[in-house]
Amino acid sequence: MKIDKLHFENGEWFLNGHNECENSSVDIVFVFGNIKAIRNYDHSALLKKKYPNAHIVGTSTAGNILDDVVSNYEAVATAVSFDKAHVVVKHTDALNNDTLYEQAEELAKSLPQEGLRHVFAMADGLKINGSQLVKGLNHALDVSLTGGLAGDDLNFEQTLVFADGKADEMSAVIIGFYGDSLHTRVGCKAGWEEFGAERIVTKSEGNVIYEIDNKPAIELYEAYLGDYIKDLPASGLLFPLNIREYEGDHEVIRVMMGINEDKSIIFAGDIPQGSTVRLMKTNVDNLIDGSSLVANTIRPYNDKPSLALTVSCSGRRSILKQLVDEEIEAVHSVLGGNTQIVGYYSFGEIAPFSDDILNCKLHNQTMTITAIYED
Numbered sequence: 001m002k003i004d005k006l007h008f009e010n011g012e013w014f015l016n017g018h019n020e021c022e023n024s025s026v027d028i029v030f031v032f033g034n035i036k037a038i039r040n041y042d043h044s045a046l047l048k049k050k051y052p053n054a055h056i057v058g059t060s061t062a063g064n065i066l067d068d069v070v071s072n073y074e075a076v077a078t079a080v081s082f083d084k085a086h087v088v089v090k091h092t093d094a095l096n097n098d099t100l101y102e103q104a105e106e107l108a109k110s111l112p113q114e115g116l117r118h119v120f121a122m123a124d125g126l127k128i129n130g131s132q133l134v135k136g137l138n139h140a141l142d143v144s145l146t147g148g149l150a151g152d153d154l155n156f157e158q159t160l161v162f163a164d165g166k167a168d169e170m171s172a173v174i175i176g177f178y179g180d181s182l183h184t185r186v187g188c189k190a191g192w193e194e195f196g197a198e199r200i201v202t203k204s205e206g207n208v209i210y211e212i213d214n215k216p217a218i219e220l221y222e223a224y225l226g227d228y229i230k231d232l233p234a235s236g237l238l239f240p241l242n243i244r245e246y247e248g249d250h251e252v253i254r255v256m257m258g259i260n261e262d263k264s265i266i267f268a269g270d271i272p273q274g275s276t277v278r279l280m281k282t283n284v285d286n287l288i289d290g291s292s293l294v295a296n297t298i299r300p301y302n303d304k305p306s307l308a309l310t311v312s313c314s315g316r317r318s319i320l321k322q323l324v325d326e327e328i329e330a331v332h333s334v335l336g337g338n339t340q341i342v343g344y345y346s347f348g349e350i351a352p353f354s355d356d357i358l359n360c361k362l363h364n365q366t367m368t369i370t371a372i373y374e375d
Contacts, residue, residue: 031058033075062151085179104136121147125347131269191290237315310343
């Protein structure tokens with residue numbers, strides 16, 4: 001595997017360091033950029049000039065990760081040339097929440113199944129129910145699934161995804177990785193802790209909560225957020241909900257993405273009626289420790305070049321602020337110089353639980369890493 005690193009400024013793409021790849025042999029280029037850079041430029045066309053045979057895929061973000069820092073560039077990219085493995089890319093730009101589960105299933109089934117080792121997915125981060133997307137993809141796949149939802153800094157206005165063309169809303173792209181030489185390792189950690197009383201979701205539909213403990217859901221946030229209440233929904237990232245649907249079930253974290261006119265709350269993924277919920281909080285040390293833990297779980301077993309596709313939640317960046325680089329540095333220090341780190345801050349992370357690798361979920365407030373390498 002060979003990897004080129006690039007950054008985007010003033011309407012052009014530039015190499016970071018040396019050209020490691022033979023341009024015509026590049027299989028795929030991952031592009032992560034702020035909403036303006038993704039909306040205003042056709043990166044597929046721009047990068048095809050340099051890598052004519054590559055798939056160009058990407059998403060808008062809430063921050064771009066390259067090497068051991070959160071990059072100040074408008075967009076970053078990583079071009080990958082595999083030694084023996086290859087990729088297949090599938091894309092749809094007509095998602096509909098009413099049929100999202102079925103659309104996701106069909107998208108996953110469109111990938112050739114023979115030799116498939118792993119799937120990485122990216123999708124609109126605001127206008128779709130991410131849980132239904134992940135459930136549909138996961139149901140149709142017999143391999144591990146990871147990825148993330150798009151971001152738009154913290155504007156909560158528009159997110160975009162693209163594959164070999166211009167970026168669109170209501171879009172999803174999946175990348176299938178193929179070949180016996182290919183190996184993946186997946187890790188997902190949070191670093192948040194619960195506080196306050198357990199409560200019951202007494203009225204919800206999909207990813208919208210109407211009532212908690214038979215009271216308007218917004219009252220829970222009004223009781224705990226204090227001065228933060230005026231900054232909703234962005235401040236809701238600081239106080240996510242821990243969700244448990246059944247006793248003994250895996251717990252997931254959900255963040256607020258918007259508030260409807262009737263004061264019901266829109267979350268990034270499903271919160272079933274009857275679920276037990278608790279508010280959560282964290283601090284800088286817990287988040288950085290969580291990042292180190294996840295890096296240790298996915299460290300490649302050989303010393304060949306590897307790629308670490310890193311998706312961290314935008315809410316973590318809101319907490320870390322000027323210390324955000326320390327989260328990425330913690331990952332870099334564990335994985336070492338042979339691993340190229342690239343990724344983004346998202347509105348939702350897609351990953352399985354470590355003890356059930358084929359049971360993928362939509363998460364919030366996690367650091368998720370997919371390490372990809374070849375024998």
